Amino acid sequence: MARIIVVTSGKGGVGKTTTSAAIAMGLAKKGHKTAVIDFDVGLRNLDLILGCERRVVYDFVNVINDEATLNQALIKDKRCNQLYILPASQTRDKDALTKEGVGKVLEELSKTFKYIVCDSPAGIERGANLAMYFADDAFVVTNPEVSSVRDSDRMLGILSSKSKRAELGEEPIKEYLLLSRYDPKRVKLGAMLSVEDVQDILSLHLLGVIPESQSVLSASNAGEPVILDENSDAGQAYVDIVERYLGEDKPHRFIDEEKKGLFGRLFRS
Amino acid sequence: MSLLDYFKTTKPNSAKAAKERLQILIAHERNARNQPSYLPALQQELLKVIQKYIKVDQDAISINFDSDDEQETLELNIILPDHTDS
Numbered sequence: 001m002a003r004i005i006v007v008t009s010g011k012g013g014v015g016k017t018t019t020s021a022a023i024a025m026g027l028a029k030k031g032h033k034t035a036v037i038d039f040d041v042g043l044r045n046l047d048l049i050l051g052c053e054r055r056v057v058y059d060f061v062n063v064i065n066d067e068a069t070l071n072q073a074l075i076k077d078k079r080c081n082q083l084y085i086l087p088a089s090q091t092r093d094k095d096a097l098t099k100e101g102v103g104k105v106l107e108e109l110s111k112t113f114k115y116i117v118c119d120s121p122a123g124i125e126r127g128a129n130l131a132m133y134f135a136d137d138a139f140v141v142t143n144p145e146v147s148s149v150r151d152s153d154r155m156l157g158i159l160s161s162k163s164k165r166a167e168l169g170e171e172p173i174k175e176y177l178l179l180s181r182y183d184p185k186r187v188k189l190g191a192m193l194s195v196e197d198v199q200d201i202l203s204l205h206l207l208g209v210i211p212e213s214q215s216v217l218s219a220s221n222a223g224e225p226v227i228l229d230e231n232s233d234a235g236q237a238y239v240d241i242v243e244r245y246l247g248e249d250k251p252h253r254f255i256d257e258e259k260k261g262l263f264g265r266l267f268r269s
Numbered sequence: 270m271s272l273l274d275y276f277k278t279t280k281p282n283s284a285k286a287a288k289e290r291l292q293i294l295i296a297h298e299r300n301a302r303n304q305p306s307y308l309p310a311l312q313q314e315l316l317k318v319i320q321k322y323i324k325v326d327q328d329a330i331s332i333n334f335d336s337d338d339e340q341e342t343l344e345l346n347i348i349l350p351d352h353t354d355s
Contacts, residue, residue, distance in 0.1 A: 146287050153295050157302045190282035197288045201295055 002110040005117050006135035006173075008159075010151030012122030014143045015180040018216055019238075020119035021049045022227040023139065026242030028083035029227075032114040035074065037105075038088035039131035040121035041096055047087045050077065051223025061089035064101030070108055079228070084113075095126065102130045124158060133164050137174045137245075140204060143181045144193040149201055152177075156202065177204035178241065181212045184257040195255050208241035210234050211254040304334045315345070324350060 007020040017038075024036035038046035041061060047053040052075050058068035063086070070086075077083035086105075089096060109116050120131035132138060138159050142152045159173050160166055166173075179198055186192035195209055215232030219225060227242070229235040233254060240250045312332045319325055325347065333344040 146291055149291055150294060150298075153298065157299070161302075187284065190284050193284050193287055193291075197284065201288065201291050 002113045002116050004135050005137045006120055006132040007139045008120040008132055008155050009141040010155040011148045014141050014148050016141050017046050017049050017119055019141050020117050021225040022238040023242055024117040025225040026227045026238055027115045028080045033082050034115040035084045035109050035113045036117040037086040038119050039127045041088045041092055041127055044088040044090045046119050049220050050085055052085055056087045059087045059089040061092050061096045063105055097130050106134050132159055135173050139176050139178050141178045141180055175204055176207040178207050180210040182209045183212045207244055208237055209254045210237040
């Protein structure tokens with residue numbers, strides 16, 4: 001039975017797709033067979049971040065509509081043979097996704113995959129609702145910024161009331177905080193919400209802090225998930241996140257300016 | 270640039286303001302989220318009934334729903350006008 005992870009946020013542009021690509025690659029590199037699904041029908045982008053945009057033939061909606069088999073639509077990653085990508089449809093509108101259809105695809109994937117990462121679109125419309133509906137775990141990607149924190153809290157409300165687990169009265173979805181675009185320097189100056197501030201407000205288990213980093217843009221430019229950039233702080237942050245999620249005890253990094261610099265790197269080698 | 274940063278530290282702490290605003294807002298929104306969906310309609314209908322007998326404003330009535338593990342409370346507040354002469 002697969003574990004279904006939704007990467008969600010409510011707000012757009014906080015790093016959901018970057019995170020989905022990174023953690024899916026991270027889990028796969030740990031040897032777990034992982035599928036990552038783009039739920040942003042009409043605005044597909046996960047393929048681009050993973051660098052497989054030219055290999056898309058069939059998509060999620062084709063599979064739901066029985067126009068292609070799951071095996072035809074899944075794209076096997078060229079860097080890691082444990083990672084498969086199910087791209088979103090670029091042409092159809094968001095109503096093409098149905099609860100039954102999504103459920104059917106997830107059930108089929110569950111037979112052979114260990115982890116299924118659902119990259120949610122922004123907003124609280126159908127695509128976002130279906131991305132989180134079947135989830136076991138939720139990675140709530142938040143920026144240390146008022147609108148993002150508010151939207152994350154709104155998303156938490158939806159996770160706890162409108163998911164399948166909530167409807168069936170099962171154990172609730174496990175929710176984790178991923179604080180991205182974090183700038184310890186600005187936090188120190190009092191110009192940015194701190195990790196503690198965001199945790200005080202959202203009361204979520206912190207899975208990791210991803211520092212604001214040039215490497216995220218470089219990675220998306222190249223179509224290489226940032227987690228593969230071992231020299232980058234953001235890449236290392238995602239490695240930590242994957243390891244913490246898998247139960248390893250990794251101390252948090254990138255929260256303070258010092259640790260991000262010399263100190264942290266010395267202790268890693 | 271570094272000089273500018275130095276002066277910025279003496280500015281009021283904007284992160285603190287952000288946190289305070291968020292705490293108030295989110296507490297309010299969470300409360301509203303847990304309220305039964307019939308509440309706004311109930312408030313409107315109650316207002317109509319009261320207005321039949323007493324001249325009160327639209328905002329003279331407030332409804333609050335609270336729940337904890339033990340019980341659920343529906344709190345109804347009506348502010349009557351100073352003079353009720355007909």
